[in-house]
Amino acid sequence: MCEGTVSLDETTIGREHDAMPRIEGFAGERINVLARPLMREALGLPVTSRLLVTDCGYFPAAADHLRSRTEGSPQAIVIVCADGAGWCRLPSGRYDVETGQALVIPAGVPHSYGAAGDLPWTIWWLHLGGADVAELVGAVLAGTERPVVRVGDLYQAVSLVEDALGRMERDDSVRSRQAAAGSAWHLLALLAADRTGAPASRSDAIQQAQQYLREHLATRISVAELAALAQLSPSHFAALFRRATGTGVLQYQTRLRMSRARELLDTTDQPIAEIARALGYADPFYFSRQFRSVHGVSPSDYRVQHKG
CATH class of the missing domain: 1.10.10 (Arc Repressor Mutant, subunit A)
Structure with a gap:
């Protein structure tokens, strides 16, 4: 079962932090669940037999998020907390989860977890199956019973889960499943390396x-x-x-976008409207104004001058 579902025994957990179980989803959430027949097929194929993303998602500001599995999950669970806070309860005890930390739960371990009542977490999460998962999770947790680990590079960790989710959202092909597995493997290796690393400056x-x-x-x-x-x-x-x-963040991002736009104008014959969309601009006229503000000429004039 994926993260969006709520089981009946979560009512007791809700009392633990003064919240009620949430049935509906979260505004802006993203969830992808691999169909179970495809999951069984993938676990018999090269690459994904070793590591397979079976479920993944993104919950922003997930107020009242609660989940309980008295028998544990058939898959290992990795939750990266990008903002806010949460908690989890395992047979070994109760643990707080803060921004910049990851909650890692091995397959088959009974657990409950949820968002903090005062500052609910924003999370990116994966469920993982396959022959190598137990060993990878063991490297992350280093044999300890504590399931919460530091994330040394939160940007990269979020990007890796986001990449896996994007691949799964694209389609359920073998190629997409393999690419998602690569991102998940990278994430687990990163968390294992962070276990002994120093905090980022x-x-x-x-x-x-x-x-x-x-x-x-x-x-x-x-x-x-x-x-x-x-x-x-x-x-x-x-x-x-x-x-x-x-410079400021927005100005810096605009400069990055315009630098990429210049590269595409130099090296491709893509229409300007298509380049604008590729860089996140729904309005090509606004894109052209931004390009002129940085480069001093319009995209079309830039392309003509360069080719001339």
């Missing part, structure tokens, strides 16, 4: 934010989102970002 956080922006050119990303991933207040993050780059 503030300069690291800004560099990671810049890389995150480069990898998400088609998405308008707010200062608040980047600050949450860096575990800083928006005002502090904005000041650090401007000090490091000489």
Whole structure:
């Protein structure tokens, strides 16, 4: 069962943090569940027999999110907390989950978890099956009973889950399943490496934010989102970002987009409207104004001048 479902025994968990079980979804959520016949097929094929993403999703500000599995899950569960906070309860005890941490639960371990009542978490999550999962999860948890681990590079962890989810949303082909498995394997390896790594410095956080922006050119990303991933207040993050780059976040992202636009104009024959869409601009006229503000000429004039 995927994360969006609620079982009857969650009413007792709801009393644990003064919340009621939530039946409907969360505004802006994304969920993908691999059909179980396809899951069984994938577990017999190369690559995905070793590691398979069976369910994945994104829950923003998931107030009243509760989940309980008295027999555990057939798959391992990885939940990356990108903002807010949550909690989990395992046979070994109760644990808090904070921004910049991941909750990792091996297959078959009874558990309950949910969002904090005062500051509900925003999470990116995966359910994982396959022959290598137990060993990978064991490397992340290092034999301890504590299921909460630090995420050294939250931007990258979120990007990896987002990539797996995007692949699964695209279609349920063998290729998409294999690509999602690659992202999931990378995530688990990253979490295992983070177990002994030092916390990221503030300069690291800004560099990671810049890389995150480069990898998400088609998405308008707010200062608040980047600050949450860096575990800083928006005002502090904005000041650090401007000090490091000489400009604000939105202006920096616009420059990245226009640099990519120039590259596409130089190297392809794509129509300008198509380039605009690829960079997240629904209105090609607005895109052209942005391009002119950065490069001093319109996209069409730039292309003519370059080819001339």
